[in-house]
Amino acid sequence: MLYREAGQFKSSYGEDQQIFPIRQDRIAIALLLVVAFVVVPLVGNQYWLSALITPFLIFALAALGLNILTGYAGQLSLGTAAFMAVGAFMAYNFVLRMPWLGVIPSFVLAGLCAALVGVVFGLPSLRIKGFYLAVATLACQFFVLWVIQRWGWITNNSASGVITAQTITLFGYPLTSPAAKYLFTLSVVVVLALAAKNLMRSETGRAFMAVRDMDVAASVIGIPMMKTKLLAFAISSFYCGVAGALYAYTYLGTVEPEAFTLDLSFRVLFMIIIGGVGPILGSFLGAAFITLFPILLNLATSGVSHALGIEVPHAMVSNLELIVFGSLIIFFLIVEPSGLARLWQITKEKLRLWPFPH
């Protein structure tokens, strides 16, 4: 009853092709945007905004980037963190060396640099696939970090290799408060997410999916393999690069190369697996789960130890968290291999009939 598209007739091509064809979806998205842009900054306190919601959005963007590559174009990559690092450090350099450029062009240029690196390390995908490709992208992960650590120009010759993100100004308004940073991040993420959603309905997106489903068949029906695969790497790395720039500027503040290790790549990969490989909603759900879960787990363990009145040593807690986290990933994969987005699909189908049984 609540979610039924019966009676919503399309009378023009424009209506038929809009991004959200169902009225309820449009209302839900509009409500969500209002809540995100107006209610959250008013209600949320500093801690929530800067330590939870902003990183969630940034990770959602990175997961979206990986999802374009892995979920839509079918190329498994373990180099996400490296692309994020390129974005973060290049954004730093553009802001530092070309201050007249403005924030948004700097971030876009940083994203383009990441895209360039992505294309270079995407080249092996023309010859290899599957796990061979996944391991090959590890080369990118290690090589990029090494370059950042060795080449002093990138970190502006900082002795420790740590950079401090400058205060960025948007239209003459400095982004210093958590709410301002949050709103900036949110705007970028919303724009890029809508762009991704739209891209996947275009010819390019359909070419990606054809390559994912079977690349030989795709090339037989005339999809240019090289262009499609490299474009997938470029777009994905662009998203990751922008996410990295946001990570540095709106979340971390001070950035060291060690922030972008393989662990980060795995975290982003977990997000799209748990959220669901493919649907764009999945990236957001997965990012929310992975960002919030350790915090919830932490609260839970401290709550339990308080209730039992015993002092649990810190090392034990972190090891327990590792175990629970690992088990949970296995559990999720077994119970719902298509991820949280699939659960949402099922819910929608149920809502279509509710409250009637048929």
Next chain:
Amino acid sequence: MDIVFFFEVLTGGLLAGVMYSLVALGFVLIYKASGVFNFAQGAMVFFAALTFVSLVERGMNSWVALVVTLVVMIVLGVVTERVVLRPLVNQPQITLFMATIGLTFVLEGLSQLVWGSQPHNLEVGIPDVPIVWLTEKWNVSISQFDIFAALVAGALVAVLALFFQKTRIGRALRAVADDHQAALAVGIPLQHIWAIVWAVAGGVALVAGLLWGARNGVQFALTFLALKALPVLLIGGFESIPGAILGGLIIGASEKLAEVYFGPMVGGGIESWFAYVMALLFLLVRPEGLFGEKHIDRV
């Protein structure tokens, strides 16, 4: 170029390569038989070494500890098959891969929870010192321990080869590796086979853990060994035991040579990525590695 020095570096690299092969071997065994890319192999190495060392430190005889650890690893393999792999049969490979990353976390947490996270020293009775007569005769310093490790690795490969070629279980393993469905059709119990493979991989992890632990100390860094073994797999091919050995030798030798002759030119620290970039270049020529199965696509 000093030829003796070159030879010394080369031998050191080759012997280090054998150690890489040991870790890669565990990957190959599991990938061959079940198509699972087992990222947890590094964690298994760490878990095995830590269990052994902790048992010895608690006063257990080292042979008894060895047997106990082996039993623990076999139980671990069987449990993994039962809890993680069996419910995930027929899932895409990436799902299984992710599950093994989950398993990595569980193993890392579990081993440190049970045994503590402080690093340990491990003595296997072979000191890590240069062999005297080689040094005297040709002025080449080659560690006694490296030779020992290479011999152990060689013996292990020989035993595995015999096991695969001559025993009934070994033949069943090869049948499963060739074709899961055909193997099932002739009545080979797939799940037993997987449990056995994981148990064997656990045993290989134990050997690798002991040797690496004796060399570098038993510490958390052992889990990163998995990352060292991956380029070896790329070069050797994911399905080939000889490939793992040869790949290890190539990676070990070229890595050491590059570190000595090429590293100083670019500021050092290249060992983190050199093997990967080399494997990448290698793949451009041979996409399935040296001995990997050639992949034929049909539409």
